[in-house]
Amino acid sequence: NVLRLGNVVPDFTADTTMGPIKWHEWIDGCWAILFSHPADFTPVCTTEIGRMSLKYQYLADKGVKVAALSCNELGEHQAWLDDVVAHCENKITVDFPIIADPTREIAVAYGMIDPELKDAEGLPLTCRSVFIVGPDKKLKLSLNYPASVGRNMDEIVRVVDALLLSAEKSVATPANWPNNHADQGMKGWVFLLPTVTKEDATAYFPEHKTCQVPSGKEYLRLTPVESAAVVPEASAAAE
Amino acid sequence: NVLRLGNVVPDFTADTTMGPIKWHEWIDGCWAILFSHPADFTPVCTTEIGRMSLKYQYLADKGVKVAALSCNELGEHQAWLDDVVAHCENKITVDFPIIADPTREIAVAYGMIDPELKDAEGLPLTCRSVFIVGPDKKLKLSLNYPASVGRNMDEIVRVVDALLLSAEKSVATPANWPNNHADQGMKGWVFLLPTVTKEDATAYFPEHKTCQVPSGKEYLRLTPVESAAVVPEASAAAE
Numbered sequence: 001n002v003l004r005l006g007n008v009v010p011d012f013t014a015d016t017t018m019g020p021i022k023w024h025e026w027i028d029g030c031w032a033i034l035f036s037h038p039a040d041f042t043p044v045c046t047t048e049i050g051r052m053s054l055k056y057q058y059l060a061d062k063g064v065k066v067a068a069l070s071c072n073e074l075g076e077h078q079a080w081l082d083d084v085v086a087h088c089e090n091k092i093t094v095d096f097p098i099i100a101d102p103t104r105e106i107a108v109a110y111g112m113i114d115p116e117l118k119d120a121e122g123l124p125l126t127c128r129s130v131f132i133v134g135p136d137k138k139l140k141l142s143l144n145y146p147a148s149v150g151r152n153m154d155e156i157v158r159v160v161d162a163l164l165l166s167a168e169k170s171v172a173t174p175a176n177w178p179n180n181h182a183d184q185g186m187k188g189w190v191f192l193l194p195t196v197t198k199e200d201a202t203a204y205f206p207e208h209k210t211c212q213v214p215s216g217k218e219y220l221r222l223t224p225v226e227s228a229a230v231v232p233e234a235s236a237a238a239e
Numbered sequence: 240n241v242l243r244l245g246n247v248v249p250d251f252t253a254d255t256t257m258g259p260i261k262w263h264e265w266i267d268g269c270w271a272i273l274f275s276h277p278a279d280f281t282p283v284c285t286t287e288i289g290r291m292s293l294k295y296q297y298l299a300d301k302g303v304k305v306a307a308l309s310c311n312e313l314g315e316h317q318a319w320l321d322d323v324v325a326h327c328e329n330k331i332t333v334d335f336p337i338i339a340d341p342t343r344e345i346a347v348a349y350g351m352i353d354p355e356l357k358d359a360e361g362l363p364l365t366c367r368s369v370f371i372v373g374p375d376k377k378l379k380l381s382l383n384y385p386a387s388v389g390r391n392m393d394e395i396v397r398v399v400d401a402l403l404l405s406a407e408k409s410v411a412t413p414a415n416w417p418n419n420h421a422d423q424g425m426k427g428w429v430f431l432l433p434t435v436t437k438e439d440a441t442a443y444f445p446e447h448k449t450c451q452v453p454s455g456k457e458y459l460r461l462t463p464v465e466s467a468a469v470v471p472e473a474s475a476a477a478e
């Protein structure tokens with residue numbers, strides 16, 4: 001199975017630590033994050049669930065749903081969560097569901113299986129995948145990290161902020177945003193989409209600045225994020 | 240085409256801004272990063288090449304090779320690089336090759352095509368993919384960001400450091416490493432692999448600490464990164 005940006009993500013039903021879930025129905029027009037871990041009762045995964053818990057309220061406040069997944073049984077998930085909370089010095093609560101996928105049905109449908117990773121019975125396990133899904137149920141961004149490398153939940157929050165911003169306004173976020181263009185006095189500014197015409201740029205982004213480059217092309221147009229606007233005619237294109 | 244963690248990445252020959260390249264031969268037993276951008280002369284891509292240039296020497300010093308790619312012609316790459324350098328206030332040099340893939344042959348083989356993204360002629364473009372390849376030519380980690388969201392080159396450097404560490408020692412990196420476990424006085428410590436036995440943990444990792452959790456399972460074993468060791472018998476497993 002292949003899952004590419006722009007594809008509608010597969011639907012499924014499953015048991016979770018917060019009750020049964022029907023995935024598409026549960027997304028319900030929101031942004032959603034589905035992230036897999038190799039196995040319960042393993043160290044890196046424990047810290048990942050803990051770190052995501054620290055970010056959960058921020059994401060929920062933005063209307064973003066979160067669900068974790070591994071190939072463990074539901075009972076293992078439930079017992080493991082006590083360890084996760086304890087390892088975080090009992091300072092967190094895990095307020096998002098963890099999906100049980102012991103049949104590997106979802107893992108296979110999403111291509112999350114790591115062929116080099118097996119459990120004690122020789123059954124395949126999931127790698128550290130992240131699927132960020134839009135309200136249209138299409139895949140917007142994906143990550144695949146191996147079992148040995150824990151993900152960076154700050155980066156996941158950063159890309160969610162960027163995805164939401166570019167979905168709402170006619171802008172795209174520079175590399176390392178919001179830590180960009182500080183040297184030029186434009187820290188955190190964002191680019192106008194190339195599809196915004198010169199006339200619309202002037203009308204909709206009165207504060208924007210165009211950076212001059214040797215080609216003479218005027219594509220490096222930056223605006224403060226606070227005054228980012230939506231231009232009805234500007235659709236997504238190469239950015 | 241599907242490219243999963245653990246797969247040998249497709250070989251190819253191509254023209255680049257630094258001469259012709261034969262991919263597998265060029266990797267030559269090193270770690271390598273192949274990262275695609277949607278198009279030359281577009282703003283986000285300009286900042287990504289600039290930001291990668293700032294990280295390049297650090298990566299090269301660790302023996303990591305870097306190549307960028309888009310579906311533009313070689314001549315466009317070459318002209319665009321003047322803009323990239325100028326936008327970085329002429330403070331950088333771009334010391335890694337940018338691959339020209341106007342036929343989309345490589346983009347298709349690697350599954351980098353974003354079906355929602357087209358150029359002025361209606362031809363498909365690449366999304367912001369990252370493939371981190373090991374010395375065995377197998378895919379170790381991948382990212383797919385949409386055109387509207389610039390990547391974070393600091394995160395790419397972080398995962399390279401984590402991949403190299405876990406390839407060399409019998410450890411795995413916690414979520415957000417090296418910004419982990421600061422509260423518990425173990426900032427930047429790493430986990431012993433679950434496959435390291437209790438006896439080997441004592442012998443090879445004399446400074447390690449085991450965190451107690453309600454399950455009573457002893458899987459949360461942390462060691463300072465400076466004293467991370469390699470245990471011959473410990474192979475990769477769920478972490």
